[in-house]
Amino acid sequence: MAFAWSKFSSPASFYPLAGKMIPWFAWGAAILTAIGLWIGFGLAPTDFQQGEAYRIIFIHVPSAWMSMFVYLVMAFWSALYLGFNTRLSAMMAQALAPTGAVMTFIALWTGAFWGRPTWGTYWAWDARMTSELILLFLYFGVIALRAAIEDPRRADRACAVLALVGAINVPIIYYSVKWWNTLHQGASVSATEAPRMASIMLTGMLVMSLAAWFYAIAVVLARVRTIIVERERGAAWLHALPEVAQA
């Protein structure tokens, strides 16, 4: 176990491993998205309360889950970096931020387009929506902070601290619908309660969530590979790679 860990925690050995994993996750994401959309638009019936408008759930809930989960993973790698000073951890955290921002943007946007026909408004300063917007700004903050600091090791440390401090926002988003009684509805799926949704709708949502996972893994691995190339620029192993060696 310890052996495997040390083997893949170096950028030089992680780079080819990530390269092998990307097509699997990318194809998995594409296939799962196709299945999820088929369930969502082909099989799931019209909702008796919301009509067709509810079909936004198949991208809204998965992207909202991913927006929070990606942040927690980014905070995890940041903590690992601060604790063990492993460069790959900082690179992983760096690679996660833009994908987290994209997921957060999709969650906010699809939420607005769902809110308008069901609640009569695109936006309200509701606890859940406001904390999700803060999440978007936290991702932007991490990205901007890195861009503002020239020394990569200092940028790693500063971004890691910001990512960890900002992690407090994730439980606030998650529990906001319980703590404050505002516009946004409660959790769609709970571990402690039986689902209140028709099972085919739930299935579609879970397949789309799995697709979002696969997508996020593929795109983050692709991004971290570029970050490795950027930051190991002079390394001999890198110049031995066919994609770099070719003239």
Add this chain to the structure above:
Amino acid sequence: MTEFFAMGGYGFYIWGAYVVAAIAVIAEILAVRSKRRATLAETRLVAPTELGE
């Protein structure tokens, strides 16, 4: 088909959500790809030194 795209009158909201989400994902993929190409091209110009960073 027209009925499908109308989505019971909610077509604007549903497709407004899905199309923008798709654009965001495609834009992210294209950004990652073009950044990778640019980075590889720059790296080819750098002499290997054994040292990273």
